[in-house]
Amino acid sequence: MNDELLIALNVVVYASFVAGLVVFVRSPRQLQAVSFRTLGDLLRSSFPDLPAGFTLREGLARARQAQPGLDWDAIDRELGTYEGYRYGGLPDSGSTGPALSALVSSLRRSSR
Numbered sequence: 018m019n020d021e022l023l024i025a026l027n028v029v030v031y032a033s034f035v036a037g038l039v040v041f042v043r044s045p046r047q048l049q050a051v052s053f054r055t056l057g058d059l060l061r062s063s064f065p066d067l068p069a070g071f072t073l074r075e076g077l078a079r080a081r082q083a084q085p086g087l088d089w090d091a092i093d094r095e096l097g098t099y100e101g102y103r104y105g106g107l108p109d110s111g112s113t114g115p116a117l118s119a120l121v122s123s124l125r126r127s128s129r
Contacts, residue, residue: 052117053099059124084123091116 053073060076061067063083067076073096081089095117 052121056117056121056124059121063124063127080120080124083127084120087120087123088116092120 057073057076060071060073060080064076064079067079077092077096091114095114
């Protein structure tokens with residue numbers, strides 16, 4: 018009975034280790050792409066009159082009018098960094114900053 022318990026405990030420990038390793042290795046660039054995809058979805062739901070193939074800049078122009086109290090200079094820098102990575106092949110930090118997080122939170126609150 019003790020051997021079976023130790024084997025089960027080892028399986029749980031190793032499975033936890035593998036799961037942690039997968040989370041650790043996941044690329045920050047993938048996380049950034051997901052963040053900007055989420056932003057696009059939130060802009061689409063917050064401003065349904067945006068055209069079908071709107072750009073993030075078009076959506077952010079509408080959000081800028083609706084949410085004037087945010088740090089728009091920082092949001093523009095984060096978008097520029099993302100576009101440089103996504104379309105220009107430039108390196109970036111691989112993470113989104115607090116300004117984008119504040120915008121996403123603000124859009125989520127206003128869409129409720």
